Amino acid sequence: MTLMANTTIISRRGTFLDRGFLPVRNEVRVRKYLPFEFRMRLRSSVLELTKLSLSYRQIQAALFDSTHIWLSKGSISEWVHGIHDPSGGTNKFHTDPSPELAYVIGVIAGDGNLNVHGYNYEMLLSVTDHYFAKEFSRCLAKILGRPNPYRVRWSEQRKRWIVQGSSIILHGFLRRGWQTLKMYVEHCYRCIAFFLRALFDSEGTISRNRLSIYNTDRHLLLYIRELLSKYGIKTQYPYVGKPAGSILKDPRTGKLYERRKPCYTLALRTTDTPQFAKHIGFSIRRKNRLLPWPTL
Numbered sequence: 001m002t003l004m005a006n007t008t009i010i011s012r013r014g015t016f017l018d019r020g021f022l023p024v025r026n027e028v029r030v031r032k033y034l035p036f037e038f039r040m041r042l043r044s045s046v047l048e049l050t051k052l053s054l055s056y057r058q059i060q061a062a063l064f065d066s067t068h069i070w071l072s073k074g075s076i077s078e079w080v081h082g083i084h085d086p087s088g089g090t091n092k093f094h095t096d097p098s099p100e101l102a103y104v105i106g107v108i109a110g111d112g113n114l115n116v117h118g119y120n121y122e123m124l125l126s127v128t129d130h131y132f133a134k135e136f137s138r139c140l141a142k143i144l145g146r147p148n149p150y151r152v153r154w155s156e157q158r159k160r161w162i163v164q165g166s167s168i169i170l171h172g173f174l175r176r177g178w179q180t181l182k183m184y185v186e187h188c189y190r191c192i193a194f195f196l197r198a199l200f201d202s203e204g205t206i207s208r209n210r211l212s213i214y215n216t217d218r219h220l221l222l223y224i225r226e227l228l229s230k231y232g233i234k235t236q237y238p239y240v241g242k243p244a245g246s247i248l249k250d251p252r253t254g255k256l257y258e259r260r261k262p263c264y265t266l267a268l269r270t271t272d273t274p275q276f277a278k279h280i281g282f283s284i285r286r287k288n289r290l291l292p293w294p295t296l
């Protein structure tokens, strides 16, 4: 067994101790504070040792020799009996295409962020619109198999609605970037519509019946253009709306920023707005109300 030449001992409280220090009966219930890959390797070692008909006490001792971690009998038993997957409760993500997954891919390509805090791999959205945050929360919970949406909390400091979810598997999946996830986006018309909706929720505007979407990534706009054409919505090529070096003002703080990259605009024809309303639409009610809905 070649387990961890470079590991640090982790105490019950998750603080790091010096290698060589003997944690007396400092049992570790293998939970969140051990990194995911490490838990997986510990688990496979446990399963191998069980095949040798070792007792739990002997498995504990063998693992301690190689990893300096004194694993609790409870954790060994849970793995041996397959009760708990070592990935923990927040990692149930399966990569089945769905509209919700397409929406999350779109949000991460748009206003969302992928962050890493210690061992926490997080998907984050911080926006001014409550409905947008709610829809992201719903989609994230759905693809991670959670029975309830994630909490949408108001940050007084940022004056924004915030949704945070964490899953190392989903994080790794999304980090690959929208360019490599096209097969999930283009799974069916519903998936495409959800992906586009996420992007228009993030960066789309509507003014006097004219829809536009902005981004510094011209390739993303070209992809949006290609997807819109599947619904019969034709657009011109993206053009530079705001050149690099131009000044951007944060409407809330009044602070001024200089653009490092040019910002491109993709504009729809006003005659295509009803088609957008019919097939795509916004999650954001404020924007949706500005769309022309057919009168019944």
Ligand SMILES: [Zn+2]
Pocket: 097, 098, 099, 187, 188, 189, 190, 191, 192
């Ligand atoms: Zn689909």
